[in-house]
Amino acid sequence: AQSVAQPEDQVNVAEGNPLTVKCTYSVSGNPYLFWYVQYPNRGLQFLLKYITGDNLVKGSYGFEAEFNKSQTSFHLKKPSALVSDSALYFCAVRDGSDSSYKLIFGSGTRLLVRP
Amino acid sequence: GAVVSQHPSRVICKSGTSVKIECRSLDFQATTMFWYRQFPKQSLMLMATSNEGSKATYEQGVEKDKFLINHASLTLSTLTVTSAHPEDSSFYICSAKTSGGNTQETQYFGPGTRLLVL
Numbered sequence: 001a002q003s004v005a006q007p008e009d010q011v012n013v014a015e016g017n018p019l020t021v022k023c024t025y026s027v028s029g030n031p032y033l034f035w036y037v038q039y040p041n042r043g044l045q046f047l048l049k050y051i052t053g054d055n056l057v058k059g060s061y062g063f064e065a066e067f068n069k070s071q072t073s074f075h076l077k078k079p080s081a082l083v084s085d086s087a088l089y090f091c092a093v094r095d096g097s098d099s100s101y102k103l104i105f106g107s108g109t110r111l112l113v114r115p
Numbered sequence: 116g117a118v119v120s121q122h123p124s125r126v127i128c129k130s131g132t133s134v135k136i137e138c139r140s141l142d143f144q145a146t147t148m149f150w151y152r153q154f155p156k157q158s159l160m161l162m163a164t165s166n167e168g169s170k171a172t173y174e175q176g177v178e179k180d181k182f183l184i185n186h187a188s189l190t191l192s193t194l195t196v197t198s199a200h201p202e203d204s205s206f207y208i209c210s211a212k213t214s215g216g217n218t219q220e221t222q223y224f225g226p227g228t229r230l231l232v233l
């Protein structure tokens with residue numbers, strides 16, 4: 001069975017500091033990994049994905065994530081946080097061999113960036 | 116590119132009535148759309164997968180007669196909550212999957228519809 005764990009309910013960081021939002025996953029086949037961001041009362045915005053290729057993936061708004069197969073992790077990072085980055089972040093995984101294309105979402109991590 | 120819209124963004128209805136929510140892919144064709152439900156401060160729960168021209172596939176525990184899904188074209192899927200009750204109040208989000216190119220595999224989400232059943 002597929003699963004995603006986001007161990008932190010909330011991450012607090014000061015503006016200008018680097019941020020990390022953690023994600024670990026479990027799939028039986030090849031992992032396809034995604035990060036989405038959700039602002040209040042809005043849908044999810046796609047940030048980045050890892051399907052294959054370079055383990056370091058760069059996405060929207062200066063975010064990046066590193067696929068680590070041995071640690072089954074896909075942590076989201078940004079070198080310098082902005083107050084406007086404050087939002088709810090979801091990690092998602094799909095088994096690449098699953099033709100249903102269903103995504104399994106983590107529980108979400110709320111990022112709070114202090115001015 | 117890859118914009119998904121939902122209508123309405125917010126709806127309030129009386130218990131026992133039916134509500135239809137539309138999900139449209141504005142600049143791409145979506146052979147597959149997904150319907151999610153999100154409770155406050157919780158993650159997204161997949162309700163069903165909608166494939167154009169065929170019956171939707173519902174997740175375990177989701178009543179297909181209560182949540183009617185129609186995917187009549189490559190750009191439109193609808194979710195109808197029939198005989199709505201207060202416990203159906205929630206935030207409903209759709210997503211659409213592109214069918215090719217370098218955006219393949221990515222689900223793009225609509226802005227969501229907040230349903231309140233009185």
